[in-house]
Amino acid sequence: MLTEAQKRAMKKWEAKNKDKRKKITYESHTRVFIKEIANLDDLIKIEELIRQRRNELSN
Template sequence: MSKVSESQKRAIKKWEEENKDKKRYISHRARARSFLRDHATLEDLEELEAVLLERRAKLNEK
């Protein structure tokens, strides 16, 4: 078990406060990947494929 120094804890907290949107994005992405990898059923995957196609098309329009 590694210990984190107080200065490292402060640096982490500072980064998290300055990068709330990025932290939220990373968290959402990690949860989505975890769901897909560990919990999604075939039905879930089929539904998500449709959502992905729609999202990809929307992003390609920009």
Template sequence: MSENKQTQANLRWAEKNKEKKKYLNYRTMSRSFIRKLATEEDLKELETLIRERREQE
């Protein structure tokens, strides 16, 4: 079974952009967790972590 050109291009991009792909995957997982699974306690902890991170910058 041969892959189509778009699939091949996607694989080449992923191979050349490993760090960007990793960043995008983590961002997607984070957003999904917040939207679908996070409890109120989780959200409060995340707010604290975000506040601390912003203060570091």
């Protein structure tokens, strides 16, 4: 159980780091999807999206 001070500190950090928190959440959801939910077709689509994104970032 969190103390009130911990809750306030967490809220303050989240307010200060919205983009970082958003990225952490997306990463977590992505891992769960890949490890627990995705089927072979989903993984093939994800691999293609990764290839496309890598190309975008390298150009």
